[in-house]
Amino acid sequence: MSDAQAPARAAARHWNVSQRAALLATVRLFRELPEPLLHQLAAQFRPKLAERGAILFLEGEPADALNLLAAGRIKVVRETDDGREVILRVIGPGEIFGCAGGWGEPIYPATAVALTASVVLQLPAQTFQALLETQPAFARAVVQELGARLREAEARIRELQTERVERRLARALLRLAQKAGVATPEGIEITLPLTRQDLAEFAGTTLSTASRTLSTWDRAGIIAARRARVIVRQPAGLQALAEAAAPDTAAPTSGGPARRLPPTVRR
Amino acid sequence: MSDAQAPARAAARHWNVSQRAALLATVRLFRELPEPLLHQLAAQFRPKLAERGAILFLEGEPADALNLLAAGRIKVVRETDDGREVILRVIGPGEIFGCAGGWGEPIYPATAVALTASVVLQLPAQTFQALLETQPAFARAVVQELGARLREAEARIRELQTERVERRLARALLRLAQKAGVATPEGIEITLPLTRQDLAEFAGTTLSTASRTLSTWDRAGIIAARRARVIVRQPAGLQALAEAAAPDTAAPTSGGPARRLPPTVRR
C-alpha cells in the first residue's frame, strides 16, 4: 500500500488521455462538458507526482493552475506565523483543490501537502477561465461547488464557535469516515494517514487533547485508535457524541465518572 | 437616525428604476453588465421593507431570491438547536446576501435579521441563474465573489482555531471599523447597532467575556464602549492587540497588571 512504486504506477494509469478523460467525467465540475471537449481538456492536464509529505504548493505562491487529484491523499493547510497549522480540507481522488487561480486570486491562500504518495493533474488557470466564460454549464457547476464549500465552511465556523472539543472531534471522525471510510471486519476504517496532530488541526484542538479523547473512545470500544489511523467501530456511538453531549450514551463499557450534566448549553 | 419613517423614505429613494440601476452599478456583481440590461434588471427587483429586528428570511426557508441591501444594516446568522447563534456576516448597503438560491441551493442555510430599518431589493433566483448562463462577465464576477468569501471564511476558521478571544475581538472590531467606520471627533465610530452579545457572536465568545474585554479597553482609552455602539479611539492599539498579544503596547493609560507573557504561542 505504501509501496514506493505506487505513484509511478498511478501516474502511468492516468497518463493515457482517454483514461484521464474518464477521470474527468467523474468530477462534478467537468461532468457536464461535452465529450470531445473533455478529451481536449484531458490533454491539457500536466501530471505531477508527489511523494508522502511533499508540498504541492505553498501559501503565497502564484496560483496559476487548478489541481485535480488523480490518486493519493492531500491535506490543505493554513499556517499561523508562529507555526501552528490548521487543516482546511482533506482531499481524495477525483476532487479538485488549489483552485484559487481559477476563481481569480493571484496567489494560493493555503498550502497543500501530500498525505500519501499522490498524482496530481494540473490545468492551467487560463484554460479554467476560458471554460468559465464559454461553457455556461461549467460556470453553473463551479458556482455550485463554491456555494457548497462556502456553506460547509460556515457550518464549521458555527461548530467552532458553539461546540466543545469532544463533539467537534466526533464530528470530524464521522465526516472523515464518510469521506474515506472503508468497511473492514473491525469497523469502518478511515483510509487516511492522519496523526493525532492532524486530527487535532482538523477538529480545532491540540495534540494532547485529541490523543486523550481518542484513547478514551478506544477504551470504550467506540473506535480503534491506531498509529496514524482510526477505525470507527460504533458509528452510532460517535454519532451520539456528536449530537447531544449525551451524558450516558457514550461508553457502555467504561461507565466511568459520567459527565454530570450537559456541560454547556442554552442561554 | 432611528426615525420610524426612515425605511419608507429609503424605499422611496430606491423605487425609481433608474436610481436602482445606479445602485446596481455600484455592486461588484453587476458592475460589468451592459447598461440596458442593468435597467432591465433593476425593474425586476422587488423592494421589501424591514424594520429593526425583522427577519428577512429564516434558515430553512426556500431560497428563491437573491437579496441586495439598498439601505440599512443586516446580520446573517446561523443558529444552534439550543438557541445560541453565530453571526456569519454583517451586511451594509450595496452588498448582496441570502444568495443561496443563486448558487443552486434550495433553501437558505442561514437567517437574516435587520439590525436597523432596512430596504432590501429582491431578485428572483431564476433571473440570477439566467444571467449566470448568458453573461460570462457575470459568471466571472460571481465566481470571484464566492472565492473571496470562501477565503474569508477559511481565514476565520483559522482564527477561531488558533487565536485567543481577546485577539479575535480586536480583529472583529477592526474589521467592523473598516467596513462601517465613520470618523468622528471621538474616533472611528462603528455605525452598526451591535450589542455586546452581537459582538460576542461575531467574534466567537460570550456576552460576559466580550463585555469585560471591551470595558478594559474602554478604561485603557483604546475604544469608547457605548450602548450597542463602539467607537475606536486608537486603531493602532487595537491593531497591536490583534497582531501580537503584545504584553505592553496595549494600554498606555492603565498600565494595569499587564499580561505577564504572550499567553499561548509556539509549538
Added chain:
DNA sequence: TGCGCTCTTTGCCCCAGCGCAAAGAGGCGC
C-alpha cells in the same frame, strides 16, 4: 534483528474564559 524515528500516551499544572446572576445604566414611549 535491531536501530532510530516518528507517533502516541499520560501525568501534572494552570488559567482563560464560560456560566450564572444580580445590580446598574441608557433610552424610548407614553
Added chain:
DNA sequence: GCGCCTCTTTGCGCTGGGGCAAAGAGCGCA
C-alpha cells in the same frame, strides 16, 4: 417626567482543555 425594557457591567466560582515533557509503542529501513 416616569417607568419599563433592554443592554451592560461585574463578582464569584469553576472547569475544559491547553502546555509541557517524559516515557512508551509501532514501523520502516538497513
